[in-house]
Amino acid sequence: GGIITQTPKFLIGQEGQKLTLKCQQNFNHDTMYWYRQDSGKGLRLIYYSITENDLQKGDLSEGYDASREKKSSFSLTVTSAQKNEMAVFLCASMGDTYAEQFFGPGTRLTVL
Amino acid sequence: QQKVQQSPESLIVPEGGMASLNCTSSDRNVDYFWWYRQHSGKSPKMLMSIFSNGEKEEGRFTVHLNKASLHTSLHIRDSQPSDSALYLCAASMSNYNVLYFGSGTKLTVEP
Numbered sequence: 309g310g311i312i313t314q315t316p317k318f319l320i321g322q323e324g325q326k327l328t329l330k331c332q333q334n335f336n337h338d339t340m341y342w343y344r345q346d347s348g349k350g351l352r353l354i355y356y357s358i359t360e361n362d363l364q365k366g367d368l369s370e371g372y373d374a375s376r377e378k379k380s381s382f383s384l385t386v387t388s389a390q391k392n393e394m395a396v397f398l399c400a401s402m403g404d405t406y407a408e409q410f411f412g413p414g415t416r417l418t419v420l
Numbered sequence: 421q422q423k424v425q426q427s428p429e430s431l432i433v434p435e436g437g438m439a440s441l442n443c444t445s446s447d448r449n450v451d452y453f454w455w456y457r458q459h460s461g462k463s464p465k466m467l468m469s470i471f472s473n474g475e476k477e478e479g480r481f482t483v484h485l486n487k488a489s490l491h492t493s494l495h496i497r498d499s500q501p502s503d504s505a506l507y508l509c510a511a512s513m514s515n516y517n518v519l520y521f522g523s524g525t526k527l528t529v530e531p
Contacts, residue, residue, distance in 0.1 A: 339517045350426075350508055350523040351464070358517055366518075398463060405517055406452055406471075411463035 310335035312412035314399050320418045327386040329415045331399030340382040341400040341409065344368055344393070351398065357382055389419045423447045424511050426522035434530055439496040441525045443509030444489070453485060453492040454510040454519060464508055468494070499529045 312333045321327045333340065339358050343351040353366030355374035363374055371393070373385040382399060399412040426443050433439045443453065452471045456464040470476050470485045470492060477483075482495045490511075496503055506526050510519040 343521075348506065348524070348526065351521040353518065353520075356518065402517065406469075406512070408454075408466045408469070409519060411465070413463055 310337075310410070312399055312401060312410060314397075314412040314415050316415060317413070318416050318418070320420065321386075321389045322420055323389055323391055325389045325419075327389055327417070329384045329386075329397055329399075329417075331382045331384075331412055332380055333382075333399075333401040333410075333412075334380065335401055335403065335410065336379070337401035337403045337410075338379070339402045340376065341402070342366075342372075342374060342382065342384045343398045343400065345396045345398055345414075347395070354384065354397075386417070389417075391419050394418050422522070423450070423520040424509055424522035426507075426509050426525050428525060429523070430526040430528070432528045432530060433499050435499060435501060437499050437529075439494075439499050439503070439527055439529070441494045441496075441507050441509075441527070442491070443493065443511075443522055444491045445511045445520075446490075447511070447513070447520075448490070449513045450490055450511040450520075451487075451514055452512045453483075454512070455483060455492075455494050456508040456510060456521075458506040458508060458524075460505070467507075496527075499527075501529045501531050503527060504529045 341356040342354040357376040455467045458464040509522040
């Protein structure tokens with residue numbers, strides 16, 4: 309088994325601020341993902357990475373940057389926080405194509 | 421346009437009843453479907469996946485897939501209050517590492 313950890317658990321920022329969310333996995337999975345989930349809704353893909361130093365944009369990438377410096381870690385940066393993007397950000401990883409995606413516990417973002 | 425549509429948006433069933441959830445994809449390249457369950461305040465966890473026509477059963481949970489219509493359904497028999505959760509359908513395509521998620525069905529099982 310393995311685990312995905314996300315830090316911080318709660319993130320409070322000011323409008324216009326640059327904020328960074330971090331994710332670590334010890335599954336030794338190649339592919340990692342960042343999703344955004346608005347309250348009670350589905351998941352929208354922001355960025356994913358199929359290997360170290362690779363980055364692929366999802367449907368919601370505008371306003372975000374990502375970084376995959378190591379196989380085990382994937383960071384997401386909100387470049388300029390906006391009040392309408394208060395949500396839970398979920399990190400996930402997957403071993404093989406058609407395998408299960410495993411999710412971290414999430415980071416809840418609040419923008420004041 | 422969203423690739424995956426789920427219905428209903430919310431569903432209330434009595435304890436012991438049958439819950440039926442639906443999911444359809446609008447993209448003919450989709451060939452694999454997933455069902456995830458997310459309890460309130462928790463992260464999603466995979467329930468079942470299916471890629472062949474027909475049905476697949478695991479305990480109280482049954483998944484159907486009609487590849488011609490790109491429609492999948494999840495049926496939960498003998499529903500329990502612990503089944504109350506957001507159920508997310510996702511679809512993927514050959515050789516792609518991306519899952520496309522629907523908006524979810526919120527299931528409430530009333531004791």
